[in-house]
Amino acid sequence: MTIRQEVLELIERLSDEQLNQLLPLLISTRNSASEAFSSESSQAYQHWLSSENNVYDELFADELAAR
Numbered sequence: 001m002t003i004r005q006e007v008l009e010l011i012e013r014l015s016d017e018q019l020n021q022l023l024p025l026l027i028s029t030r031n032s033a034s035e036a037f038s039s040e041s042s043q044a045y046q047h048w049l050s051s052e053n054n055v056y057d058e059l060f061a062d063e064l065a066a067r
Helices: 003-013 016-031 043-049 055-059 061-066
Strands: none
């Protein structure tokens, strides 16, 4: 299987929301913009840091409560 086939197969499995987060990277890559793509400014990274994505708070809730 070629890389193109693998990528297309993965894209087919993504939800619209996931595709929306991936789109800026794809456009930047296609355009070969002189400014490097910044993962810190990506929508996916911002979502990962958001308060609604409290994975660490949930994982370490017992430890936080003990303090």
